[in-house]
Structure formats: structure tokens, C-alpha cells
Amino acid sequence: GQQVMQIPQYQHVQEGEDFTTYCNSSTTLSNIQWYKQRPGGHPVFLIQLVKSGEVKKQKRLTFQFGEAKKNSSLHITATQTTDVGTYFCAGPRVVTFGTGTKLQVIP
Amino acid sequence: DTAVSQTPKYLVTQMGNDKSIKCEQNLGHDTMYWYKQDSKKFLKIMFSYNNKELIINETVPNRFSPKSPDKAHLNLHINSLELGDSAVYFCASSQGTVMNTEAFFGQGTRLTVV
Numbered sequence: 230g231q232q233v234m235q236i237p238q239y240q241h242v243q244e245g246e247d248f249t250t251y252c253n254s255s256t257t258l259s260n261i262q263w264y265k266q267r268p269g270g271h272p273v274f275l276i277q278l279v280k281s282g283e284v285k286k287q288k289r290l291t292f293q294f295g296e297a298k299k300n301s302s303l304h305i306t307a308t309q310t311t312d313v314g315t316y317f318c319a320g321p322r323v324v325t326f327g328t329g330t331k332l333q334v335i336p
Numbered sequence: 337d338t339a340v341s342q343t344p345k346y347l348v349t350q351m352g353n354d355k356s357i358k359c360e361q362n363l364g365h366d367t368m369y370w371y372k373q374d375s376k377k378f379l380k381i382m383f384s385y386n387n388k389e390l391i392i393n394e395t396v397p398n399r400f401s402p403k404s405p406d407k408a409h410l411n412l413h414i415n416s417l418e419l420g421d422s423a424v425y426f427c428a429s430s431q432g433t434v435m436n437t438e439a440f441f442g443q444g445t446r447l448t449v450v
Contacts, residue, residue: 262437262438262439266377270443271426271441271443271444272428272439272441273441274438274439274440277437277438317379319439321437322384322430322437323369323381323430323437323439324381324384324392325381326371326378326379326380326381329378329379331377
């Protein structure tokens with residue numbers, strides 16, 4: 230079955246530093262989604278990527294879909310304490326979620 | 337108005353009991369899901385329904401039985417609860433089309449089996 234791994238599992242950054250999480254799939258994906266889950270909260274949709282090599286930005290967040298459509302990344306520039314949470318990628322039809330990256334931001 | 341609501345938010349029960357978690361969505365979505373999130377935060381799909389029809393049934397013990405009386409509701413019934421069932425259970429819904437599967441999650445139900 231499809232497996233989606235994310236690295237790193239945990240990341241502690243100083244406020245203002247950048248952060249990147251990587252998502253790798255064992256199979257080609259027709260699309261990929263990213264979600265954020267705050268501590269004690271539920272996953273919230275951030276974005277969906279569909280095209281090979283696609284790059285999308287949301288303020289300080291940059292999302293990228295790999296050329297082979299088997300990997301993706303989320304980069305946050307100049308982290309803030311509001312970025313704290315666990316970031317998940319998800320494969321098509323939200324059947325398979327990545328293992329998640331838990332981000333801690335030290336003020 | 338809460339888009340996806342699930343009840344109860346917390347559930348503490350003894351081993352061997354039977355319990356249900358209810359989920360309702362008011363988004364008009366065709367597809368609903370149940371996920372289990374364990375203590376390591378891994379999110380695993382359990383079931384998916386599209387227009388009241390079961391379309392995904394992952395390797396889940398048959399003590400877990402979903403029921404969808406209509407496309408706005410997907411309830412989860414669990415028989416003979418075990419300690420390992422302790423987790424947070426999330427209900428979600430989406431339009432379910434190939435190109436638009438943005439999922440909206442409920443607040444979660446934290447199940448603790450003692």
C-alpha cells in the first residue's frame with residue numbers, strides 16, 4: 230500500500246528562523262494536500278498541489294510539489310509562535326496521511 | 337455554525353463496554369471519513385463513505401462498525417472496547433471528487449478506555 234513519510238519528525242526552531250518539512254511517497258501522487266494541527270486541535274487544510282513542479286505561496290509559507298510527483302515540501306520563512314503545531318501532508322482523497330512533523334518555536 | 341461536529345468530545349469508559357461517537361456535517365459534502373490518531377499523532381484512515389455507501393474499509397477490527405443513515409451523518413459504534421482503542425477519533429468530510437478533496441475535520445473525540 231501507499232506509504233507517505235515525513236521528515237523530520239520533530240523540529241525546534243528559534244522564533245525568526247526558517248523551517249522546512251519534507252514529504253516522500255512510495256508511489257506517484259495525483260495531488261497532495263497539506264494540513265496543520267495545532268496542539269489539542271484538529272487538522273486544518275492549508276493547500277492542495279496538483280501539477281508537477283508546482284510552487285504555491287501563502288504569506289510566509291511556500292509549498293512545492295516535486296517534478297516526479299512523489300515528494301513535496303513546506304517551507305516557513307521567519308517562524309512565529311503561531312506556527313507551532315504538527316504539519317501533515319496527505320495523499321489523494323485524504324486516504325493516506327504523512328507521519329507528520331511537529332514544530333516547536335522557541336520565543 | 338460548526339461545519340463538522342462530533343459528539344462527545346471526551347469519552348472515558350471501561351474495557352468491554354460498547355460506545356458510539358456521532359458525526360454530522362452541514363457542508364453538503366458527499367464523502368465522510370473516520371480517522372484514528374494515536375498517541376504518536378499518526379493519523380490513520382478507518383472508513384470512508386460516499387453518499388451513504390462504504391468505499392474504504394481499512395484493516396480495522398470488526399468491533400468497529402460505521403453507520404451512515406444519510407450523507408450528512410456518519411456514526412461510529414465500537415463494541416467490546418479494549419485498552420488499545422484509546423486514541424483521538426476524528427470525523428471529516430469532503431466533496432470527494434478527484435481534484436477537490438479538501439477535508440474538513442471535526443473537533444475530535446478523545447476516547448480513554450480504562
